[in-house]
Amino acid sequence: MSRAEATVPVHAGDRTFELPLLAFQGSPSTLCKGCGHNSITSALIDACKSLGINPYSTVKLSGIGCSSKTPAYFLNYSHGFNALHGRMPSVATGAALANARLTVVGISGDGDTANIGLGQFKHACRRNLPMVYLVEDNGCYGLTKGQFSATADLGAPLRRASGERNTTAPLDLCLEAIAAGASFVARSFAGDRKQLGTLLRAALAHRGMAFLDIISPCVTFNDFPESHKGWDWAKAHEEPLQELGFVPHFEPIEVEQVEGEATRVRMHDGSWITLRALSHAEHDVTDRASALRLLLESREADEFVTGLLYLDSDRPDFVTEQDLVDRPLALLDDESLRPSREAFEAILAEL
Amino acid sequence: MASVTTAPPAPSARREGSTASRSVNDLAIRVGTVNGSGSQSSNLVLLRALNHMGIPCSGKNIFPSNIEGLPTWFHLRASARGYVAHRQDVSILVCMNEQTAADDIRRVAPGAVVIYRDDFKEDVSGLRDDVRMIAVPFQKLVEEAYPNDGTKSYRETLRKVINMVYVGVVAYVTGIELEAVEHGIRREFPGRKAKAGEVNIRAAQAGFGWAAEHLGSEPFACRVERMDATLGQILVDGNRASALGAVFGGASVMTWYPITPSSSLAEAAEEYFKRTRENGDGRKTFAVVQAEDELAAIGMAVGAGWAGARAITATSGPGISLMTEFVGLAYFAEIPVTIIDVQRMGPSTGLPTRTSQGDILKLHLLGHGDCRHPVLIPGSVKECFELTGEAIDLAQRFQTPVFVATDLDLGMNLWLSEPFPYPTRPLQRGKVLDAVDLQRRGGFGRYRDVDGDGVCYRTLPGTEHPAAAYFTRGTGHNESSGYSERPEDWRRNLDRLTRKLETARAELPRPVIAIEPGAKVGLIAYGSTDPAAIEARDLLRAAGVPVSYCRIRALPAADSVAEFVSKCDRVYVIEQNRDGQLCMLLRATLEGSLDDRLFSITHYNGIPIAAGDIVGPVLDWERNFQEHHIPSAQPSPPDPRGNGEGPVVSTE
Numbered sequence A: 001m002s003r004a005e006a007t008v009p010v011h012a013g014d015r016t017f018e019l020p021l022l023a024f025q026g027s028p029s030t031l032c033k034g035c036g037h038n039s040i041t042s043a044l045i046d047a048c049k050s051l052g053i054n055p056y057s058t059v060k061l062s063g064i065g066c067s068s069k070t071p072a073y074f075l076n077y078s079h080g081f082n083a084l085h086g087r088m089p090s091v092a093t094g095a096a097l098a099n100a101r102l103t104v105v106g107i108s109g110d111g112d113t114a115n116i117g118l119g120q121f122k123h124a125c126r127r128n129l130p131m132v133y134l135v136e137d138n139g140c141y142g143l144t145k146g147q148f149s150a151t152a153d154l155g156a157p158l159r160r161a162s163g164e165r166n167t168t169a170p171l172d173l174c175l176e177a178i179a180a181g182a183s184f185v186a187r188s189f190a191g192d193r194k195q196l197g198t199l200l201r202a203a204l205a206h207r208g209m210a211f212l213d214i215i216s217p218c219v220t221f222n223d224f225p226e227s228h229k230g231w232d233w234a235k236a237h238e239e240p241l242q243e244l245g246f247v248p249h250f251e252p253i254e255v256e257q258v259e260g261e262a263t264r265v266r267m268h269d270g271s272w273i274t275l276r277a278l279s280h281a282e283h284d285v286t287d288r289a290s291a292l293r294l295l296l297e298s299r300e301a302d303e304f305v306t307g308l309l310y311l312d313s314d315r316p317d318f319v320t321e322q323d324l325v326d327r328p329l330a331l332l333d334d335e336s337l338r339p340s341r342e343a344f345e346a347i348l349a350e351l
Numbered sequence B: 001m002a003s004v005t006t007a008p009p010a011p012s013a014r015r016e017g018s019t020a021s022r023s024v025n026d027l028a029i030r031v032g033t034v035n036g037s038g039s040q041s042s043n044l045v046l047l048r049a050l051n052h053m054g055i056p057c058s059g060k061n062i063f064p065s066n067i068e069g070l071p072t073w074f075h076l077r078a079s080a081r082g083y084v085a086h087r088q089d090v091s092i093l094v095c096m097n098e099q100t101a102a103d104d105i106r107r108v109a110p111g112a113v114v115i116y117r118d119d120f121k122e123d124v125s126g127l128r129d130d131v132r133m134i135a136v137p138f139q140k141l142v143e144e145a146y147p148n149d150g151t152k153s154y155r156e157t158l159r160k161v162i163n164m165v166y167v168g169v170v171a172y173v174t175g176i177e178l179e180a181v182e183h184g185i186r187r188e189f190p191g192r193k194a195k196a197g198e199v200n201i202r203a204a205q206a207g208f209g210w211a212a213e214h215l216g217s218e219p220f221a222c223r224v225e226r227m228d229a230t231l232g233q234i235l236v237d238g239n240r241a242s243a244l245g246a247v248f249g250g251a252s253v254m255t256w257y258p259i260t261p262s263s264s265l266a267e268a269a270e271e272y273f274k275r276t277r278e279n280g281d282g283r284k285t286f287a288v289v290q291a292e293d294e295l296a297a298i299g300m301a302v303g304a305g306w307a308g309a310r311a312i313t314a315t316s317g318p319g320i321s322l323m324t325e326f327v328g329l330a331y332f333a334e335i336p337v338t339i340i341d342v343q344r345m346g347p348s349t350g351l352p353t354r355t356s357q358g359d360i361l362k363l364h365l366l367g368h369g370d371c372r373h374p375v376l377i378p379g380s381v382k383e384c385f386e387l388t389g390e391a392i393d394l395a396q397r398f399q400t401p402v403f404v405a406t407d408l409d410l411g412m413n414l415w416l417s418e419p420f421p422y423p424t425r426p427l428q429r430g431k432v433l434d435a436v437d438l439q440r441r442g443g444f445g446r447y448r449d450v451d452g453d454g455v456c457y458r459t460l461p462g463t464e465h466p467a468a469a470y471f472t473r474g475t476g477h478n479e480s481s482g483y484s485e486r487p488e489d490w491r492r493n494l495d496r497l498t499r500k501l502e503t504a505r506a507e508l509p510r511p512v513i514a515i516e517p518g519a520k521v522g523l524i525a526y527g528s529t530d531p532a533a534i535e536a537r538d539l540l541r542a543a544g545v546p547v548s549y550c551r552i553r554a555l556p557a558a559d560s561v562a563e564f565v566s567k568c569d570r571v572y573v574i575e576q577n578r579d580g581q582l583c584m585l586l587r588a589t590l591e592g593s594l595d596d597r598l599f600s601i602t603h604y605n606g607i608p609i610a611a612g613d614i615v616g617p618v619l620d621w622e623r624n625f626q627e628h629h630i631p632s633a634q635p636s637p638p639d640p641r642g643n644g645e646g647p648v649v650s651t652e
């Protein structure tokens, strides 16, 4: 079969159908060659394909930045919305309410989330908004030419002739996400395709806020040897917490149990995540305090810890909590949207 | 934009009739109290009593931005002629707040009745010898009417109930029937509050009884008598009316962030949503979200509108500022969303509890780059209801932000209204293609003007068709929503948006035009200025200046506004903002060299505009024109409809 004819099986509720590969791909990227964001886009396309997510019922939203351009580069068959700088979470909230059947994928950058959008980001976490929220974290503003973002390393030199040093300590977005209430929090690296792929698939299966902070080098403005957001440093220092596996709900459960070491966590939709500790074996991904402690300690120790940091599959999500009728609000007929004349008269009679 | 000529200062002497003369059913009352003291119920009881007696009436709360302890006033008006605008020259002043009593007494018109507490520390009785001063032992009366019942909250309750004593005194002095007062109290204290209601009835009776005993048969000048002008009327504030408009207009997502004076709109909407839009098992056909700020409120509404919901948000000026960027995006990306602005004075700390029409121009042009939006401007509570539903439909039809501009006066004050009609027109969905349509058409271009009206087709996320998806962006785009920086693409798109607005303009609520036969002068007003403008017309006619009247109900203005102006020598544009924002806009946009006929009259102190605020400046201008023989811009053509049989009213 030629590439163009290749199809992908899609799992939409009880239905399975085939869509052309093209449905999962996007327009050619216009980002710099070697930009970490492109790697993440490919990983996301692979994850969507392997899970067979339904592009028709998926929306891809973003803020503003190089990272936020990427929704144009995947899932051709999904509606996309390149919104405002730092405001993707509110648009995602509205879209999720309008149509609770949608799978919401939000793409953001470190500037978009940790600077201008910190408030909306934290409130989306607090609400446990059901979405996948990716930050393509390069420690700088790519699109506006390399200024420091709020995740820039302390002491990092500005990529400009003047080369000032960053005097402000960074925010750790995973720490912020967990503190605010996100129910799935992970950190990964654009250069660790295997781990990233597994985390993306798990995130897509999660019902609730699935937040991923993905270190994604900006080759143009922040990819020098000492940069903690650069390819070389990240490759050399990445310390995966676990060897991760993911078994989607529609596959038979043959969870490969490595003797005494692996744990497995069942997700809301019946999928499983398996974890075999590689470092920090004491960490319990279902324990918020443990996750916070791990992040604080690894930060002190200047460790680049990746993997699944925190998971709570039981916390109700924002949209479910709204107790909406089954049919999406966007598709309700007049009768459902306009109460009866009797109801109207009863209200007027009270005035 | 042309600079605005402002009117000469309003004359200090009021031109309305002296309140000292005898009158029936022409009453204005001012009550000064302390906010948080529970006087609101008492004032509403007076309003309900007048309504019960069939007399057209209105009430206005002039309140501070505070929860407890600052001065607050309530203005109440009864008018046989149906005038409901604000009126400054009251016939009765009630002083319950010593802090403001002396000042209030000094300002009251000669011949007025002043009812005040006899236990003020300062003696105010000598402040005026041209008004009737009545000192009432309120404390004693309330303690007799409501003796200590040993409850913990007794003192607190007493502090509130004392206000019902003045209701009794006012009722006696004006002729409001005690039965009507009792009816009002029962309405204010329904159901579980009935016991408190009885206490309040005793307090009102105490006031009434005291007045009967001490004022005897003294002939008071301003009296009320039963009419039957309010039969079947409802009493409602504009925010509640807008809330009903949203709920019965089929809104499905409402987002908001608390800000006076719009909060009560969202709160009322939520109440009605819960009552009427839950199915049998309690599942909802709506979502209401109190967002973290107005940025998020509008972002959620835009996201919801994009995904197909009928989305609405409500705010006030400072919130509008925060929504600016999203409104600009929604304009370019063409996303339906409805935004209600209950206008108030100034910046965040400005005068949040005072009314204004100061956002009107900003709403019309909100955003960045070239933006223009439909703005609907209700002039009554009934229109708050109707135009809110209308705005939601228009937003869907034209895939764009649509504003509803109300204000604090309309939104938070109670108004009598004929009952609202149940909306029966099917909900308008606009040009939305589903999978079947796409199959038939073989695809679509999101920003392609297929029908030549500037309005394109859209699809909703979730549509199962390979051609359904498109990419929404604020950046330059071509007809198939692809990224484009080509100058011709940008320009073509902007031109189409202009065409779309023109299409919309023809579908917006028409102005209400009343042509006065033989009048050379016109008034243009909008929103909550309407009642004052209507009253001003009568006063001007009586003063020998007949005027025609055009009330604008939407921006961009309809062609009939230009036509109206072209028929007048001079048109006074009356607004509750400093710079005459609408006047500027009309000067810049009305077709046909009409700008030198427009004169701006503005009122901007935060208090609702009164007829006198219009009549004074108009008469001054007119006298000026007579004295200086300033030629009229162009002789008016004879009015074919001018047959001398009263005004011709049309809603073109």
Ligand SMILES: Cc1ncc(C[n+]2csc(CCOP(=O)(O)OP(=O)(O)O)c2C)c(N)n1
Pocket (backbone or CB within 6 Å): A064, A065, A066, A067, A068, A085, A108, A109, A110, A111, A112, A113, A136, A138, A140, A141, A142, A143, A144, A149
């Ligand atoms: C309101 C507003 N302010 C500023 C900008 C300019 N701006 C565009 S992208 C950007 C920073 C993006 O940084 P980041 O989110 O880290 O994305 P990256 O380009 O690094 O992927 C800024 C400040 C804007 N688009 N909107």
Ligand code: SF4
Pocket (backbone or CB within 6 Å): A031, A032, A034, A035, A036, A037, A066, A067, A138, A142, A143, A217, A218, A219, A220, A221
């Ligand atoms: S500037 Fe940096 S972030 Fe932007 S595309 Fe280039 S490499 Fe990527």
Ligand SMILES: [Mg+2]
Pocket (backbone or CB within 6 Å): A065, A109, A110, A111, A136, A137, A138, A139, A140, A141, A142, A149
């Ligand atoms: Mg960045």
